[in-house]
Amino acid sequence: MALTYHILDVFTERPFGGNPVAVVLGADRLSTAEMQTVAREFNLSETVFVLASTSPGHTARIRIFTPTRELPFAGHPTIGVAVLLAELRSPLGNGHGDAIIALEEEIGSVRVGVRTRAGAASFGEFDAPKVANPVEALSEPEQIAASVGLIPAEIGFENHKPTLIRGVPVFAYVPVANLEAMAKVRVAPQHWARAFADRGILGVYLYTRQCVRVQSAFHARMFAPEIGVPEDPATGSAAATFAYVVQEFDALPDGMHKRAIEQGFEMGRPSAIALTMSVSRGKLDGVRIGGYAVRVAEGVLQV
Structure with a gap:
């Protein structure tokens, strides 16, 4: 069976930055085991398989795999596949185009607004799934510091402390004092399991207010070794559930708030994530994630 695939770099306006994702089209005849094998072959943080939609009003159904497991939802694959489908199905006529791509994901329906412009990277933005569970404190700073190769004094800044959010997936959020400490972060396997994996935490998101780019509000790194992602660009x-952490510690006033998050710099793949938060009566009532995506490769997959 021959299937067309594309590789896109997401959360970047330029090729070879951001986070790459492989998108395999027409994958309806692939089994789950075959999808996992293909994802392991690409060995990117995620590979997306596009299938025919099963619900009216949807553009496509998608399944998302890391090299070791399937995910019910992920951000950069959602934007990457939406941008690709918008570009393939709605070629630019006058140089401008806008589309709504409705995706069936394992978590449910996700609608992505895509803006295309001739000669420029396309931009996609989606409403993030809401998180019902509150922010939980992680109260072992020594253990957390040891698991990421830092000392306890380098964990935390201002009133920000380590937290856990049981969203989809489950992330730990670890504030780091500054960029110098962020550059030293390394996974320490002998401490990682006790601090994170044994609690069902899928990924660990470290962040600081010190940034490389002046337009950024936060600098981040994310590690998920348990699912075959040593570090994610x-x-x-x-970033979507990080909005709840921001609201927990920064107590944003009612209204719309935009924050730019930079990530991937330590990996040589600079990325920019647009986070938009809507606050009403002191609580988050909406989160949107946006970013650019560019196609960098395509080919035929023999399965």
Whole structure:
């Protein structure tokens, strides 16, 4: 069976930055085991398989795999596949185009607005799934510091402390004092399991207010070794639930708030994630994640 695939770099306006994702089209005849094998072959943080939609009003159904497991939802694959489908199905006529791509994901329906412009990277933005569970404190700073190769004094800044959010997936959020400490972060396997994996935490998202780019509000790194992602250049799903961490500690006033998150710099793949938060009566009532995506490769997969 021959299937067309594309590789896109997401959360970047330029090729070879951001987070790459492989998108396999027409994958309806592949089994789950075959999808997992293909994802392991690409060995990117995620590979997306596009299938025919099963619900009216949807553009496509998608399934998302890391090299070791399937995910019910992920941010950069959602934007990447939406941008690709918009570009393939709605070629530019006058140089401008806008589309709504409705995706069936394992978590449910996700609608992505895509803006295309001739000669420029396309931009996609989606409403993030809401998180019902509150922010939980992680109260072992020594253990957390040891698991990421830092000392306890380098964990935390201002009133920000380590937290856990049981969203989809489950992320730990670890504030780091500054960029110097962020550059030293390394996974320490002998401490990682006790601090994170044994609690069902899928990924660990470290962040600081010190940034490389002046337009950024936060600098982040994300590690998920348990699912075959040693480090991720840009993590839309983690940024989506990070909004709840921001509201927990920064107590944003009612209204719309935009924050730019930079990630991937330590990996040589600079990424920019647009986080938009709507606050009403002191609580988050909406989160949107946006970013650019560019196609960098395509080919035929023999399965």
